[in-house]
Amino acid sequence: MADEKKPAEATEEEQQSTGKGSKKILLIVVGIMLIETLGVGAFIFMSGKGPSEAAAEIQGDPENDPDALVEVEVVSDRFQNMNTGRVWQWETEVVVQVKRKDQERVQAELDRRKAEITAGIGELIRKATHTQLREAELQTLTRKLEVYFKDVFGVDADNEPKVVHVLIPKLRGTPADF
Numbered sequence: 001m002a003d004e005k006k007p008a009e010a011t012e013e014e015q016q017s018t019g020k021g022s023k024k025i026l027l028i029v030v031g032i033m034l035i036e037t038l039g040v041g042a043f044i045f046m047s048g049k050g051p052s053e054a055a056a057e058i059q060g061d062p063e064n065d066p067d068a069l070v071e072v073e074v075v076s077d078r079f080q081n082m083n084t085g086r087v088w089q090w091e092t093e094v095v096v097q098v099k100r101k102d103q104e105r106v107q108a109e110l111d112r113r114k115a116e117i118t119a120g121i122g123e124l125i126r127k128a129t130h131t132q133l134r135e136a137e138l139q140t141l142t143r144k145l146e147v148y149f150k151d152v153f154g155v156d157a158d159n160e161p162k163v164v165h166v167l168i169p170k171l172r173g174t175p176a177d178f
Helices: 002-047 100-112 114-127 139-153
Strands: 069-081 088-099 163-175
Touching (some): 069 163, 088 100, 139 163
Antiparallel strands (some): 069 088, 088 163
16 A cells, blocks of 8 residues: 555655746746847837937928819709609709819809709709619719709810819718608
């Protein structure tokens, strides 16, 4: 029986020695990582001169460039369309991009003929088919509005349309019978 206790005691001693050994190894690894961290921090502190300054220039159209594009809101309203046999309400917003040199003339024309322009846009939306109003890029409606705005606002001194781009940021349709 004494012989049987020796192997059991030996395994307990081995377990205690490996437990102490694993703790020592863990402490050594943590110590090495701490020394590494301090070394890297000291290197960065000694070699760096602080945060570097970044210089940035804003690029784009200068404020006084007469050919820079500016946006002018034409209409933000609701229009009806009944081409599907159901009444649909289309919440619409139309914005045009014009050159800065034409902005005052376009805005003055828009102020002078606001009701006429709103009625013309409403007529285009009422005549449009449901598929044209549901197009992903609204290509058909945008082309119709470009032609309409060329008639309304005319051309500039270079014989180019005053309205460069037509933007439709909002065109949401809902059935009116809800």
